[in-house]
Amino acid sequence: MPKTEASAPGRICMQLTRAHGTASGSKGSHYKGIPLSLALSDTGGNTHMPDVKVKNPWHRPVVIVLVAFIAVGIITMVSISVVQHKPLPQKYKYGIVLDAGSSHTSVFIYQWPAEKENNTGMVQQLHTCNVKGKGISSYSANPNGAGTSLQECMDEAKQKIPAHRHSETPVYLGATAGMRLLKMEDDPASEKVLVSVERSLKTYPFSYQGARILSGQEEGAFGWITVNYLNENLRKPTGTLGALDLGGASTQITFVPQQEIESYDNSIDFRLYGNDYQLYTHSFLCYGKDQVLKLSMGEKLRSTPDKTHHIELKDPCFHPGYNLSKTVQSVFDTPCMQTVNMQNETFTHVGTGNWVQCQESIRKVFNTSHCPYSSCSFNGVFLPSVDGNFGAFSAFYFVMDFLNLTNDSFDKTKQKLMTYCSTPWKKIVENHPRIKEKYLSEYCFAGTYILTLLEDGYKFTPENWNDIKFIKKIGDSDAGWTLGYMLNLTNMIPAEDPDTPLMPHGGYVTFMLLFSLLIVVLLLMAYMYFRRSTRSGQKDIV
Ligand SMILES: Nc1nc2c(ncn2[C@@H]2O[C@H](COP(=O)(O)OP(=O)(O)OP(=O)(O)O)[C@@H](O)[C@H]2O)c(=O)[nH]1
Numbered sequence: 001m002p003k004t005e006a007s008a009p010g011r012i013c014m015q016l017t018r019a020h021g022t023a024s025g026s027k028g029s030h031y032k033g034i035p036l037s038l039a040l041s042d043t044g045g046n047t048h049m050p051d052v053k054v055k056n057p058w059h060r061p062v063v064i065v066l067v068a069f070i071a072v073g074i075i076t077m078v079s080i081s082v083v084q085h086k087p088l089p090q091k092y093k094y095g096i097v098l099d100a101g102s103s104h105t106s107v108f109i110y111q112w113p114a115e116k117e118n119n120t121g122m123v124q125q126l127h128t129c130n131v132k133g134k135g136i137s138s139y140s141a142n143p144n145g146a147g148t149s150l151q152e153c154m155d156e157a158k159q160k161i162p163a164h165r166h167s168e169t170p171v172y173l174g175a176t177a178g179m180r181l182l183k184m185e186d187d188p189a190s191e192k193v194l195v196s197v198e199r200s201l202k203t204y205p206f207s208y209q210g211a212r213i214l215s216g217q218e219e220g221a222f223g224w225i226t227v228n229y230l231n232e233n234l235r236k237p238t239g240t241l242g243a244l245d246l247g248g249a250s251t252q253i254t255f256v257p258q259q260e261i262e263s264y265d266n267s268i269d270f271r272l273y274g275n276d277y278q279l280y281t282h283s284f285l286c287y288g289k290d291q292v293l294k295l296s297m298g299e300k301l302r303s304t305p306d307k308t309h310h311i312e313l314k315d316p317c318f319h320p321g322y323n324l325s326k327t328v329q330s331v332f333d334t335p336c337m338q339t340v341n342m343q344n345e346t347f348t349h350v351g352t353g354n355w356v357q358c359q360e361s362i363r364k365v366f367n368t369s370h371c372p373y374s375s376c377s378f379n380g381v382f383l384p385s386v387d388g389n390f391g392a393f394s395a396f397y398f399v400m401d402f403l404n405l406t407n408d409s410f411d412k413t414k415q416k417l418m419t420y421c422s423t424p425w426k427k428i429v430e431n432h433p434r435i436k437e438k439y440l441s442e443y444c445f446a447g448t449y450i451l452t453l454l455e456d457g458y459k460f461t462p463e464n465w466n467d468i469k470f471i472k473k474i475g476d477s478d479a480g481w482t483l484g485y486m487l488n489l490t491n492m493i494p495a496e497d498p499d500t501p502l503m504p505h506g507g508y509v510t511f512m513l514l515f516s517l518l519i520v521v522l523l524l525m526a527y528m529y530f531r532r533s534t535r536s537g538q539k540d541i542v
């Protein structure tokens, strides 16, 4: 046996083990089949050997145990941090908003990951259902019918949302211009309609949060929030998108202006994700596309010189060859204008298809005779100069999309509209056999109204015409006021920017793993380096 083997208690024994293991082919911490602890005690107490211990500080079992401990420690640390930060299985929350518009009601179901509800862009539209029939304001003579009309879509909502989430799912109903007009016309009737829809919605297992008429400012502002939330503009320093909404009975314009807002009524302040926004917004009641058609036709009927005989109303906004008998009542059944005395209950609506004359007739519904501010749109309403990009949705989109005018220059739009309006009605019907004739007949008028509203009303020019993007959806969600309304009422857009982790979960895990791996590799390299220097130290001794 070499000298070193017999004498040194701990450290020398390690060398012995290694020497023996190499010779016999055995590894590990046994000495001649005796456990290490026993071998150590066997050799203990011998002090007569020369002091070679100083040059050989590494004992293999100790280092192995140490490295193993460090490795286990690192793995445990990484595992814990990974588990700690692992996203929980996606739990979704849901919300329902009923858009009770003047022409119809739509039910929107939204969903969002429960743990990320304050992040921008997280809420998405899961489902939408169009209520059959007209808007709730059309039930003024039969209020109960308003509530009943919602049942089919609400039953669908019950199917779409998991049952265990029903009781915590908020339901909001917001009514817009149709109900605003009904309230003006017949306040008790509008109350009855609201009571009816409330009664109906309360029969569902959701968390009913109320049914109310939105103000025009709310409608405009929530539409603006929706498009900017969906575009993820709100947490970035980049500009925002203006919102243009065209309904059946009202139209809204909302944007962040460059100049001062001169009228208090048109100003709304928001603090969202730590940024302050001062919005200009205006809602023109009676300037939705259905009401403007009535205004325009009413104006034409009013200016007919002979009201005693049957009237043939020649209308340049309808196609040549269009000829339909309509009731006078269907034009004047609105609080947006005063009725006119006519001998006959019906008139014949005759299309002439002349775009220039059509635009002239539409211009008459805009009163531009007075403006108490530095600049106005029409009817004495303040309008700062339009600035930046705009998202134009609802009927702005339906109409321009049908007319294939969503991507054209201003001049091309005008030119295509001219051609379209002069196309004979017969040909239009032939080209679109599946579209309801009522809708089909109104596109020339609607397209011309949109162009006139944007150009004459809002002062868009051929130069900035293409700043207007005609949109229906952003991602999977419809552009409209409903999402913004829900985000606001559920406090899902915080005033201050919430703290976010330094890096995303995936990046964090990768970083931790790589960093741990680096530590292990460094430790191993250090171990090998010291082992080699220990060996060369031994050789020196031998
Ligand atoms: N072509 C076409 N027109 C539509 C469609 N949906 C609605 N409209 C018409 O477009 C106009 C505006 O519709 P909406 O934006 O739903 O209006 P609303 O919300 O009922 O009305 P407001 O209360 O004024 O906002 C109405 O004249 C509708 O009849 C559609 O899918 N296609």
Ligand SMILES: [Ca+2]
Pocket (backbone or CB within 6 Å): 101, 102, 176, 246, 247, 248, 394
């Ligand atoms: Ca609407």
